[in-house]
Amino acid sequence: MEWGVLILAGICEMFGVAMISKYHKERNWQSLVLLSSGFGASFLFLSLAMESLPMGTAYAIWTGIGASGAAIWGMILNGESRDWRRxxxxxxxxxxAVGLKLAA
Structure with missing residues (x-):
């Protein structure tokens, strides 16, 4: 269960990062609420997952999901580079992240 909550935290982190981009394009209260909600939910789920997962593992996986997901989101929706190295x-x-899960 804690791994599912951690993955959900990473997805919320990815959503929050995507909403930063939206907020830069549309500076309105709806974008700000979505941005704040994404990061708020992300921290909430991360804290729940850390009740039973080691802090280092949980944090590394959370940031990995958020960073990778945001990069993929940018490639798909914002036309960012899809270079093979990236x-x-x-x-x-x-x-x-998978290796950390297997080693935990």
């Missing part, structure tokens, strides 16, 4: 390093980050 994709390779995203895969490395996700592989490291």
């Amino acid at each position: 994709v390779f390093f995203i895969i490395m980050v996700l592989g490291a």
Whole structure:
């Protein structure tokens, strides 16, 4: 269960990062509420997951999901570079997160 909550925290982190981009384009209260909600939910779920997971593992996986997800989101929705090296390093980050789960 804690791993599912941690993955949900990472997804919320990814959403919060995407909303930063939206807020820069549309400076309105709705964008700000979405941004704050995404990061707030992310921290809430991270804290719940850390009740039973080691802090270092939980934090590394949370940031990995958020960073990789935001990069993938940017490639798909914002037309950011899809260079093979960028994709390779995203895969490395996700592989490291899986490795941490297997080692926990």
